[in-house]
Amino acid sequence: MNIRAEVWSPLQNTAVWLGAWLHGLEATDNLVDALTDLGGEGLVGVLRDIRQVSGTALSGEEPVLRLVLSGPGEAPALRAGSEAAEATSESGLGALVLRDADPLTSHVLVPDRGGDWRWFVEEQPLPAPAWLSPGEADQLLTQATNEAARLVQASGYRTDVLSSPRLTVGTLADFYDTPGLPAAVPVRAAKLFARADRVAAIVETVTERMNDHRIDPQLLALWRHVRAARMAGVAYAVGEFGRLT
Known part of the structure; x- marks a missing residue:
């Protein structure tokens, strides 16, 4: 997949x-x-x-x-x-x-x-x-991420497969943001996209780059919230464009 x-x-x-x-x-x-x-x-x-x-x-x-x-x-x-x-x-x-x-x-x-x-x-x-607001979408994504982290910690999951997971996550997050956004994008939408990018990069790092699927149930549950954040960010940004013109 x-x-x-x-x-x-x-x-x-x-x-x-x-x-x-x-x-x-x-x-x-x-x-x-x-x-x-x-x-x-x-x-x-x-x-x-x-x-x-x-x-x-x-x-x-x-x-x-x-x-x-x-x-x-x-x-x-x-x-x-x-x-x-x-x-x-x-x-x-x-x-x-x-x-x-x-x-x-x-x-x-x-x-x-x-x-x-x-x-x-x-x-x-x-x-x-x-029609989630950026704040609502961000809160749901944050809650889902925290819950996934709690479940991962409770499972006792440990790995030494990837020497620099933080660096890999940062590199992938940079990829997700390419080629950037228009200058008029409101800050709230940009921050929501950035959080979605980082969560997506974490999921990809563990499941694809590390080829480790022991915690798939905890990570895959985040997918829906990542997508919801992206849709909410777009709706908010385009709506704000209309208020600027």
């Missing part, structure tokens, strides 16, 4: 860059460069369509763009049985949901592992997301 695919997706930063661009906070050239770095070149050809669809939906209480992630035991927050939900589950990469001027219509953009994107139009209401 690819642990990284469960705890990180380039769609997090892709969504934030798109949101900043839609609200006029990033130039098109900067967006295209970021999409290229994130492997989202397939979106470059439909940027005009994305702007046209969302241009009349930039105002409002909800963010114009949000991130949908899912994983084992957690279906994507899309209409059950829809083509968009099936494509998202099949790719395992997540999806972007764009608001439309019609409140009953949503546009779901789903990437595949070959770099192509599929665009689905949903004309029925989608399941309501959790």
Whole structure:
């Protein structure tokens, strides 16, 4: 199993860059460069369509763009049985949901592992997301991490396999943050992403780099909270972009 695919997706930063661009906070050239770095070149050809669809939906209480992630035991927050939900589950990469001027219509953009994107139009209401605030998401992730640490300690787990686990975690956390975020990203969202990156790096260090699966149940329980933090961070950042413009 690819642990990284469960705890990180380039769609997090892709969504934030798109949101900043839609609200006029990033130039098109900067967006295209970021999409290229994130492997989202397939979106470059439909940027005009994305702007046209969302241009009349930039105002409002909800963010114009949000991130949908899912994983084992957690279906994507899309209409059950829809083509968009099936494509998202099949790719395992997540999806972007764009608001439309019609409140009953949503546009779901789903990437595949070959770099192509599929665009689905949903004309029925989608399941309501959790709408966690950054503080709520951070608290849940912190609580889950502390509980996992307690269980690991109680198990008596010890290892000498990796000589410098802290260095490895730091290196992986740097990877997760590449290629960075737009300058307009609010501090609260950036801090939430950073915490999610660090927890993801810890999980990957133990399970993949050390090839040690004795504490998988304790670590894998963190996946859902990492994904929730990323989705909450994107929703908050894009919502704040709207308040800046």
